[in-house]
Amino acid sequence: EDQVTQSPEALRLQEGESSSLNCSYTVSGLRGLFWYRQDPGKGPEFLFTLYSAGEEKEKERLKATLTKKESFLHITAPKPEDSATYLCAVQALGSSYKLIFGSGTRLLVRP
């Protein structure tokens, strides 16, 4: 069964303290791995899609990487406005584009 596990469940950082979020996945064949940011009371906001092991993508203070079993979202020198829940999802080959989500990592960045 296709599955996504995210860790840690919650993470507290001081402003400027870099860290990484983990997304481990089991999927029959990977079409793509997605990262989203979700703020309270809002819908998930697209960050990145990664398609193959070794691929990396960056956006401002965020960098996503992908291996055959997991993905990392690296946050460099975070700011309080980076506080949100970060969701990872996989899309399997032949799955008609449905996303299978992990339960998310709640990130709090303190000033």
Next chain:
Amino acid sequence: DTAVSQTPKYLVTQMGNDKSIKCEQNLGHDTMYWYKQDSKKFLKIMFSYNNKELIINETVPNRFSPKSPDKAHLNLHINSLELGDSAVYFCASSGENAYGYTFGSGTRLTVV
């Protein structure tokens, strides 16, 4: 312009009632989805339509019925609402090969 818009944003109703949630996207996407986010923030797909054709129908009670009048609209009708239906329902859309997978802002349904 909002890319994927849902109405209403909040819905409070009594058990046993029937309610609908509407979704519209202006991205020109061919595929639309309904996802449910439970109290633990876990997002799970319910339905998907591609060009008005149902392509995903997960294990969802048949009290839930999606309808897509055209490829820009996907509505969700729920009959005989139960307490356990309380959740946030998200509409999403995507283009060819799932490009630009975009979510709406959600409808928080509370059944009392």
